[in-house]
Amino acid sequence: MDSVLDFLYSVWGIAVVVGVLVVGLIVGLMRPGRRRPPAPPPDVDVRGPGPADTAAPEAPPHDAAAQPSTPPAPTLERPERAGRRMQRLRARLARSNTAFGRSLLALLGGGKLDEEAWEDVEDTLIASDLGVEAATQLVDKLKQRVSAEGTTDEETMRGWLREDLIELIDPSMDRRISSRRLEDRPAVLLVVGVNGTGKTTTVGKLARVMVAEERKVLLGAADTFRAAAADQLQTWGARVGVDTIRSDKEGADPAAVAFDAVKAGQESDADVVIIDTAGRLHNKANLMDELGKIKRVIEKRSPIDEVLLVLDATTGQNGLKQAEVFAQVVNVTGIVLTKLDGTAKGGIVVGVQRQLGVPVKLVGLGEGPDDLAPFDPATFVDALLD
Known part of the structure; x- marks a missing residue:
């Protein structure tokens, strides 16, 4: 026993003991075993599932829960004003009524306005739902102009026809629509x-x-x-x-x-x-x-x-x-x-x-x-x- 103690207290004994401890420490670290889990990040609940976790989520504060969800109001359309509507009116009417205008101007500006040609003009006007009386009135007025001026130039005839048609439609008629509140009523x-x-x-x-x-x-x-x-x-x-x-x-x-x-x-x-x-x-x-x-x-x-x-x-x-x-x-x-x-x-x-x-x-x-x-x-x- 004394010889063992003498060895442990000798230089070589101390070296052997230290070596054994180092080897033991290395072996212990290499052996698979239970590791300490890393600390969770702040504010994250790492508890396993339990009664508290399977319950219904906590209700929001009373004030928040009482507020109904209001859908956004629908976006109202902005109707087009009269000026732009009139521009489209002319374009669309021109596309759909080209046959009427072309046939009339071809007859009136053809250079030969005999009685048969005038009858064709009148028939074209009647076919456009102008009415017999109005068509006859328009043709008679055009005849008088041609006779007085002695011309059947297409542009001239177009101008006369335009004037006479506008007169027939009567621009003096009041086309306003009542839309203003009157004193105490709409x-x-x-x-x-x-x-x-x-x-x-x-x-x-x-x-x-x-x-x-x-x-x-x-x-x-x-x-x-x-x-x-x-x-x-x-x-x-x-x-x-x-x-x-x-x-x-x-x-x-x-x-x-x-x-x-x-x-x-x-x-x-x-x-x-x-x-x-x-x-x-x-x-x-x-x-x-x-x-x-x-x-x-x-x-x-x-x-x-x-x-x-x-x-x-x-x-x-x-x-x-x-x-x-x-x-x-x-x-x-x-x-x-x-x-x-x-x-x-x-x-x-x-x-x-x-x-x-x-x-x-x-x-x-x-x-x-x-x-x-x-x-x-x-x-x-x-x-x-x-």
Whole structure:
């Protein structure tokens, strides 16, 4: 034992002990075993799953939970103003009426205007729905000019024809549409017409015309026979921020809805109330009587400032017959011609004005939301002869 102790305290003993300890330490580090996990980063929960973790997440504070999620308000459309609409009017009419203008100018500027040629001119005018009386009047005036001036130059003839057509359309007619609030009430517009003329769509487009002129508009859905008509009108209004008064009951009394719309317009300080009515055949007495009732009921609450008759320009002379009947029942003050860009028969403008004695105030040019424009005689004639 003493010899062992002497060895451990000797230099060699100390070296052996130190060597054993170093080898043991190295072997211990190399042996696989349990390692201490690294410290978690701050604010991260590293607890294993347990009852607390499987429970429902904590509710937000009371104030935050009480706030409803409000969807963003829809972006309202900005309707096109009248000036740009008129530019498109001329371009579209020129494209659809080229046959009319070309054939007339070819006949008048052909250098030989004998009796047969004049008859061809008159036939062309009548075929455009100008009407026999108006066509004869126009041809007689052109004959007098040719006889007096002794010329058939195409540009000269075009100028004369332009002047005479504008005169026939009568630019002196008042084509303004009532759209301003009057003292204590809004202007009231009643829109009527037969089935299939695009009447409800026209009312929606007319609302856009008014909004573009910064008027406060209210719509009345008095076409209660078709729920889809009220839905359609409400959709048109919503696109430009215009409210619609309607009944949720299909077949409700249209006169009552019209009355409520005017009342709501008075109470909401609207500038104008536009009332859509059901399309009706002009030869159905009961339907026309109902239209008369709508007018009478509205007038118990407010005068009616405009009765606009919507006519399909492609119906030609049949449209004139429709216009006569409506004028007898509701005192039409203005005409809206739809689908004017789809026909070469632009003469209906002259025909309907001469027959009813009321002006064409608006024209529909296509399917777009802003394809309704105020009617301007000079622009219309230029488009026909372009």
